[in-house]
Amino acid sequence: MEFNNISWDEYFMSIAILSSMRSKDPHTKVGACIVSKEHKVLSLGYNGMPIGIDDNQIPWSGHESGNCNLETKYPYVCHAELNAILNSNHDLHNSIVYVTLFPCNECTKAIIQSGIKKIIYISDKYHDTDEEIAARKMLDMAGVEYVKYEGKIPSIKF
Numbered sequence: 001m002e003f004n005n006i007s008w009d010e011y012f013m014s015i016a017i018l019s020s021m022r023s024k025d026p027h028t029k030v031g032a033c034i035v036s037k038e039h040k041v042l043s044l045g046y047n048g049m050p051i052g053i054d055d056n057q058i059p060w061s062g063h064e065s066g067n068c069n070l071e072t073k074y075p076y077v078c079h080a081e082l083n084a085i086l087n088s089n090h091d092l093h094n095s096i097v098y099v100t101l102f103p104c105n106e107c108t109k110a111i112i113q114s115g116i117k118k119i120i121y122i123s124d125k126y127h128d129t130d131e132e133i134a135a136r137k138m139l140d141m142a143g144v145e146y147v148k149y150e151g152k153i154p155s156i157k158f
Contacts, residue, residue: 010151016098022046024055027062032080033098042090045083081107085114108135112142119146
């Protein structure tokens with residue numbers, strides 16, 4: 001008997017992608033799925049405003065708007081990785097985070113502090129920014145592995 005199932009990496013990355021679809025950010029939707037070594041989902045997150053903040057009261061524009069920082073999303077939005085860490089009621093030591101976008105330096109600090117030991121990401125579109133360079137430097141120093149996702153993105157068929 002042959003089974004047509006998806007791999008663990010495909011499964012968890014698909015959950016991260018599905019989580020990203022909850023984001024109201026019109027420019028960059030990011031999702032995260034934290035998983036134990038035993039393949040159990042520990043927490044999920046997506047980029048959005050903190051709990052209790054009305055999404056409609058905060059600007060969703062980015063730097064491309066030419067506005068000052070307070071008129072952009074950046075000082076307000078909570079990234080997917082940080083949301084997943086804060087949403088968890090579990091010990092995250094030695095866990096893996098599947099994320100649709102390579103983590104920034106601030107999320108990297110939270111990843112290291114929480115004990116996550118591996119990052120699997122899809123996109124690294126900000127690779128050459130100071131924030132991403134600092135993130136990789138910290139991850140290397142802390143011994144946190146990071147790997148670009150090379151699997152397929154399954155489609156849902158009913």
